[in-house]
Amino acid sequence: MNEPSKHKMTAAEKTEAKWAYAFIAPTILGLIILNFYPAIDTVRQSFYKSGGLGKGMKFVGIDNYTKMLQASETWQALWNTVKYALVEVIPGVAIALILAVFLNKKLKGTSAFRTIFFLPMVCAPAAVAMVWKWLYNQQFGLLNNIFHTNIAWISDPKIAWISVGIIGVWSVIGYNMVLFISGLQEIPGDYYEAAAIDGATGIRQFFHITIPLLSPTTFFIIQTRLIGALTIFDLMFMVMDKTNAALKFVQSVVYLFYDYAFTKSNKGYGAAIVVFLVVFIMIVTFFMQKLEKKMVFYN
């Protein structure tokens, strides 16, 4: 199908094309119904005020947007989300990389360790959050009991965002690690042999061979995790109660969206919030792509 316009399709090719369309139709239909249509409709709704339960939509122009951009909670939520993304992505990638390097060596029990580190990934996020919620509990939580402290891990606005970030890091390390291990296995062993003969230590090898040659994997992980972290919702929703004073300083943009769209039945305003988030993620992705050209080393 390089230059389809230049020659007419034969009957056989036409049949083939028909079958091809038939085979991709379910996926395309699914995409249109489940992804494209809702996405476009969300943008449309952001210009309306909804009367609750989908009845009585009223066109209000950019009112939702002006109200949202003037509200300090929007910017606070964006800042909370960025903070969460930094707390989750940077340690999440660094720790996973170190683990991957160790678990890529031919040692006894590596597969057992790999399984252990990957386990959080197969747990239901809501269940994970519930368990952490009790670990962190100020009155009866395991953490305060073990360390004989009385810290309000998830109610003190100063530390709650870090506590939530730690859950995020813990959940995502295994996934990052597995990606790193597959990246490591693509680096030819010859480089390390040559470096060893030249007298390079393990640490030098790590910084001068592993890190540059792993950069495509690293970049992929950072980019996908960043987008994942910017759309975080379940952690805050499960861990923190509505009357938690720290919530204001931890709630993410998607949490704010949920609160308006579903709790307060203001679909239009909620839609404006997600459009705002999409634009922000697009900007972040744009700069990430610029960075890719400079920082990533492809063979």
Place this chain on the structure above:
Amino acid sequence: MKRFIALFVVLMLAISVSVAAAETLTVNVWDANQAPGIQQIADEWSEISGIDVKVEVVDWNNYWTLLEAGAYGGTLPDVFWTHSNTVQMYMDADLLLKLNDYIENDEAIDLDNYYPGIVELYTRSDGNVYAVPKDHDTIALLYNKAIFDKYGVEYPTDNWTWEDMYAAAEQITEASEGSVYGLALNTSNNQDGWYNVVYDYGANIVNEEHNGTTIDSPQGKAAMEMVRQLLTVGAPQSVVAETGTDSLFQSDKVGMITQGSWMITSFYNAEHADDYKWALLPYADVNGNGEADPEERWSCYNGLGWAAAYNTPNPDAAYSLISWFCSEEGQLKQAELGITMAGMPGISEEFANAFPGMDITPFLEAEDFSLYMRPYTRNTVVWEDALQQSGGFLDAWQNPEDPEVMEQACDNAAKIIRDAIAEEEW
């Protein structure tokens, strides 16, 4: 391909659900404590009608998300509970089955027999009725005798003012050196908590016309000042935000809480239920005559309603089930089984006998004083949520030592309620 399979599965599910709906009625409720009793009453109806009833419990938060999704998708349960927080929107959107004609032709139901506030709640401004009152609830004080004994504090009496409650809580908190709190009260304990203080002092959260508030009046501020003092001797906000006041109480961490009659079962079945005792809510001695006058002791009341979906495939059966639940007979049975108090006055005495060993008469005695309907407007959740969070009363709960913060919170709260009401207009 995965997507295709998923789509296919969803389609099959949808088909099977709609087929099943013709032979059984799906009933949605949010209270797991009540579900077994509700199912029992419904089963008796099934024996007569030959139609099965499936009672499904969805917890309070997810109930409304599910119902809303059902409203958009046209797949509401056949029969379900409605609540003052949201029913206005469902009525306005014509999502509930209109019951006027059914009620008129039904000898078992006469709306004059029910609590008028609840009937009014489920009547739209054009006079159409969309739900029949299921029950009503009141509020009482719950205390842990073991804690009062341990620290040598006198038990609550029927003549307690909020100041007396403060003094007892202070004694417990101080004597235990903070390991036990005299009381616990979260911002979310509104209907069962601080709302009642506001009404005792002569103010309101939302007026009877549902279009204004007096929370920022001198009376409202005096009430919230009393609440502030209670908070200074109660569990701190960071504690109640992480562990609910009920859990704290059941873990023997708290001497007193206020609770609604819909929660009795939970405490009746608790491990230390023998230590628990109910008392009348304290009152505010506004006129200073040393005794509780009817207008000085208020209990919030609310009533759920049984409603049916506008598009239920079997509206006659759905109404027949509602009528079965709400008839005097059904209401008596509901009280006898200890599910809840009845939606009609005068037949709840049986309810008190449903909990042998636990005296719950304070919930019934509360009716000898004053009752107010749970405050509601068209979209209650908007301001109710905002009042509980920072920018509302949460700031004052966080910093109970400072009276100015509470006074400011009253002004903020009034603005929140008025702004929300203004937004509701079309």
